[in-house]
Amino acid sequence: MASAPVFAAAPSPEALAKKAGVAWPAVIAHRGASYDAPESTRPAYIAARDLGADYLEMDLQRTRDGQLVAFHDDTLLRTTDVATRFPDRRDKPISAFTLAELRELDAGSWFNTAYPDRARPAFQGAKVLTLDEIIDIADADPENRTGLYIETKVPSLYPGIEADLKAKLISRGWLTPSGEVAAGHHVVLQTFEKASLELLAKEMPKVPKVLLLWVGEGSIEPESKVAFADSGIKDKAAYYASQRPASKEAFASWVDFAKAQGAVGTGPSAALTKGGDQSYMDLVQPWMNKLTHAKGLLVHVYTVDDPVDFDKVKKAGVDGIFTNRTAELLKFDGRPSKRSVQAILDDEGY
Ligand code: G3P
Numbered sequence: 001m002a003s004a005p006v007f008a009a010a011p012s013p014e015a016l017a018k019k020a021g022v023a024w025p026a027v028i029a030h031r032g033a034s035y036d037a038p039e040s041t042r043p044a045y046i047a048a049r050d051l052g053a054d055y056l057e058m059d060l061q062r063t064r065d066g067q068l069v070a071f072h073d074d075t076l077l078r079t080t081d082v083a084t085r086f087p088d089r090r091d092k093p094i095s096a097f098t099l100a101e102l103r104e105l106d107a108g109s110w111f112n113t114a115y116p117d118r119a120r121p122a123f124q125g126a127k128v129l130t131l132d133e134i135i136d137i138a139d140a141d142p143e144n145r146t147g148l149y150i151e152t153k154v155p156s157l158y159p160g161i162e163a164d165l166k167a168k169l170i171s172r173g174w175l176t177p178s179g180e181v182a183a184g185h186h187v188v189l190q191t192f193e194k195a196s197l198e199l200l201a202k203e204m205p206k207v208p209k210v211l212l213l214w215v216g217e218g219s220i221e222p223e224s225k226v227a228f229a230d231s232g233i234k235d236k237a238a239y240y241a242s243q244r245p246a247s248k249e250a251f252a253s254w255v256d257f258a259k260a261q262g263a264v265g266t267g268p269s270a271a272l273t274k275g276g277d278q279s280y281m282d283l284v285q286p287w288m289n290k291l292t293h294a295k296g297l298l299v300h301v302y303t304v305d306d307p308v309d310f311d312k313v314k315k316a317g318v319d320g321i322f323t324n325r326t327a328e329l330l331k332f333d334g335r336p337s338k339r340s341v342q343a344i345l346d347d348e349g350y
């Protein structure tokens, strides 16, 4: 009698993560502990590190004099006093400023104004940080476990930034000279841009990479091409929630592209229960996560802050979460921080 064919079981997501050298489930501190301190500044990254995040997330851009810095927006207007310091260049990109000029800016006071319940006088005057300074913060982790999760932001503005990043990570000992993640270090590279993923893959083939997903221009083809302004929908989060991929194939083609470039995962958006300005398309529906896992890739969803949504996206099958609220996610994951974020910030002099 012929024996039944034997099929190897597909590796579990946890096994995929282990093979890729990626934390599972991953707690990714989005711009640091940015619910509790001004995003992408020293107190936000120190708090995320000391709470026990697996990764410090950052958006990498480059100054006019070639320095790598962490900054999210295309301009400095929302989170600094550029409008009063450099009124002529108020709406210019980071690439229009030297590092010395960026250092003159106050990247903390906006937070105190926007969130008086979380304000601290010492946040005033917080500086824009270089990648070097964030590496210093990670290197100072007494438990030696904090990783870096680095996004090339608007990479078309910064030709060669992928090579600059590689050189920096090697010079700081986070990558070996042959481009492997150095022992005891944890790095993930991320981008929304296919062209940047190709360059990251060329420069750093051995470093874990994630392709961020979105529905719309330059990303997954949408079912409807009606813009927000023409949609008649008042709330942007509601508009985003109404956006979906044109087809299963349109979604899958982006996962396939990520895989073809050697990425270890995708980073899809989520629609949040409360809405708000970080609530986007629901790209973590169970079928999407199943499809991604079946292709051997992990799913890291952005940006989720509330237990109701942690629960929802985890039940849908994600492997890691970008969060502004590191402490809340660690608690939800059953590994609460030893110290509160307030105690950490107090102890650090904030
Ligand atoms: O990098 C993941 C997530 O941060 C993407 O959104 O706009 O916050 O960079 P954004």
Ligand code: CA
Residues within 6 Å of the ligand: 057, 058, 059, 151
């Ligand atoms: Ca980012």
